[in-house]
Every structure is written in C-alpha cells, then in structure tokens.
Amino acid sequence: MTGTVAVIGAGTMGAGIAQCLAQAGRDVIVVEPDPNAVARARKSLDEAVRLALLLGRGDRRTALEAARRVRWTDRIDELGEVDFVIECATERIELKERLFAELDRHCPPGAVLASATSAIPIARLAAATGRPEQVLGLHFMNPAPLTDAVEVVRGEQTSAHTLTRATDLLTALGKESIVVGDRPGFVLNRLLMLTIAQAAATLDTGTDAATVDALFERCLGHKMGPLRTADLIGLDNVADTIDVLHRETGEDHYRVPPALATLVAAGHFGRKTGQGFHDYR
Numbered sequence: 001m002t003g004t005v006a007v008i009g010a011g012t013m014g015a016g017i018a019q020c021l022a023q024a025g026r027d028v029i030v031v032e033p034d035p036n037a038v039a040r041a042r043k044s045l046d047e048a049v050r051l052a053l054l055l056g057r058g059d060r061r062t063a064l065e066a067a068r069r070v071r072w073t074d075r076i077d078e079l080g081e082v083d084f085v086i087e088c089a090t091e092r093i094e095l096k097e098r099l100f101a102e103l104d105r106h107c108p109p110g111a112v113l114a115s116a117t118s119a120i121p122i123a124r125l126a127a128a129t130g131r132p133e134q135v136l137g138l139h140f141m142n143p144a145p146l147t148d149a150v151e152v153v154r155g156e157q158t159s160a161h162t163l164t165r166a167t168d169l170l171t172a173l174g175k176e177s178i179v180v181g182d183r184p185g186f187v188l189n190r191l192l193m194l195t196i197a198q199a200a201a202t203l204d205t206g207t208d209a210a211t212v213d214a215l216f217e218r219c220l221g222h223k224m225g226p227l228r229t230a231d232l233i234g235l236d237n238v239a240d241t242i243d244v245l246h247r248e249t250g251e252d253h254y255r256v257p258p259a260l261a262t263l264v265a266a267g268h269f270g271r272k273t274g275q276g277f278h279d280y281r
C-alpha cells in the first residue's frame with residue numbers, strides 16, 4: 001500500500017500522526033478547518049524535522065522531504081485519491097458521525113476509514129457509512145511519534161482485509177498493533193478515564209496533584225501519574241471522553257469530577273495551554 005493517507009483534524013493527535021506518516025515516507029493530506037490549528041501543526045512538523053536533522057537521524061534530504069510530503073487543506077471534498085483515512089477530530093459523537101458520512105461520500109470506495117477516537121464505539125461510526133467492513137479504530141497514544149504500540153479496535157463488521165491493511169500501515173510506521181474488541185472506551189480508556197476521574201476526585205479531600213502523581217510514580221514505578229497523564233492528553237479531551245463513556249455505558253462512575261470541570265471551564269487544558277492539574281509555565 002503506497003497511496004496517500006488523509007488525516008482529519010490537525011490538533012495534538014492529527015499533527016503527531018501526520019508526522020509519523022510523513023517520516024515513514026507516505027504522502028499525507030491533512031484536513032483542518034481552523035487556520036490556527038494548521039499553523040501550530042505545521043510548526044510542530046517543522047520543529048520535528050529540525051530536531052531529526054540536529055540529532056543526525058536520516059539524511060537532510062529525507063528529513064526535508066518529510067515536511068514537503070504533507071499537504072494542508074480545509075476541504076474534505078479533496079480526498080478523491082486517498083486510500084486510507086485517519087480521523088482525528090474533536091471527541092464529539094455527532095461531529096464524528098457527520099464526518100464519517102462525509103468521508104464515505106468523498107473517499108474512493110476502496111479507502112479504509114479509521115478513527116483515532118478515545119472512546120466512541122466503532123459501530124456508531126461504521127453505521128454512518130455505506131462501508132462498515134472498512135471502518136476500524138486506531139487509538140494512537142500521545143505523543144504519537146514517540147509511542148511504540150497502537151490499540152487497534154476491530155468493529156463487529158470490520159473485515160479481516162481491513163484489519164490487515166491497518167496493521168500493515170502501523171508496521172510501516174514502526175508501531176505494534178494490539179487488537180481489541182469494540183466497546184465504549186475500548187480497553188485502555190475504559191480503565192484510564194476511571195483512574196483519572198477518581199484521582200481528580202481525591203483533590204477534593206485536600207491531597208494535591210503532586211502527591212497523587214508521586215504515589216503512582218514513586219510507589220508503583222509508573223512513568224507518569226494519572227493527573228500528569230491527563231495534562232498530557234489535554235483536559236478538554238479527557239472531559240469529552242468521560243462524557244462519551246457516561247453516555248455510551250450509562251455507568252455513573254464515568255462523571256467529570258468538579259476539580260476537572262473547573263479547570264476546563266477556566267480554559268486550563270493541561271500542557272497545551274501551560275496549566276492543568278500541574279503548572280507548565
């Protein structure tokens with residue numbers, strides 16, 4: 001498979017995934033309506049190329065070609081020649097359902113439509129298309145260029161051929177595929193979002209964020225505590241994901257805790273804004 005890959009949304013995940021694809025030699029088209037998001041994503045791609053050059057990774061021509069391999073547009077109807085799509089737009093069910101219906105209309109019949117969703121069941125997105133056997137979840141972790149494996153979500157109707165095309169693409173990006181079944185939050189976020197919500201709830205008892213994370217990092221040896229992980233994901237995305245989990249499972253423990261809701265309402269989304277449970281300024 002050598003055709004162009006489309007990335008929908010140039011936020012934290014879209015920018016990182018576009019970088020992985022371009023550095024692996026794939027042509028990429030990124031669809032993003034927000035010009036500020038495009039500017040940020042272009043800057044992060046340029047910085048990654050500069051860093052690769054600085055560290056002597058690959059030759060100069062290869063690194064510069066990676067940046068040139070990415071085309072940016074705000075038009076979803078320019079996807080007539082792609083053979084694989086990775087949708088990375090904001091975690092809202094109705095938005096993604098609408099996007100999948102549009103992707104189905106504008107992409108060639110053979111194109112695979114994948115979503116980087118954190119929690120939305122793949123069956124819901126597949127149902128918005130006329131090609132449910134070509135829809136699956138590719139739950140990359142953040143930062144996408146630095147992570148080793150991807151949680152691959154096989155929907156009930158995802159075909160074996162689609163799964164192979166997806167895992168082949170991930171192999172070409174140097175990533176292992178870990179395949180799981182389709183349920184809200186899949187495996188990782190079903191557990192992780194509960195941990196983050198409960199960790200944030202402990203802040204109401206007077207324990208501070210540094211203490212909560214220190215317990216996970218120093219007592220359990222985790223690389224990063226749950227609140228620092230939430231700051232890395234983006235607190236707006238964490239709140240959206242917990243909302244999706246509540247809506248899709250009906251389980252009451254998936255509730256955005258007050259400490260998290262307050263930060264999101266104040267525009268403190270974690271690392272990307274400089275402040276979250278921790279201060280990065």
Ligand code: NAD
Pocket residue numbers: 008009010011012013014031032033034037087088089090091092095099116117118119139140141142232233234237241
């Ligand atoms: P983000 O807020 O950083 O970026 C989302 C981008 O989608 C924004 O730039 C927004 O303008 C764009 N967008 C909105 N509507 C669009 C449309 N109609 N067409 C094209 N683009 C559109 O969010 P993110 O953190 O990059 O998350 C993107 C997806 O990846 C979400 O589904 C999220 O749940 C998932 N995800 C996030 C993480 C993480 O750690 N941040 C990890 C795994 C999966």
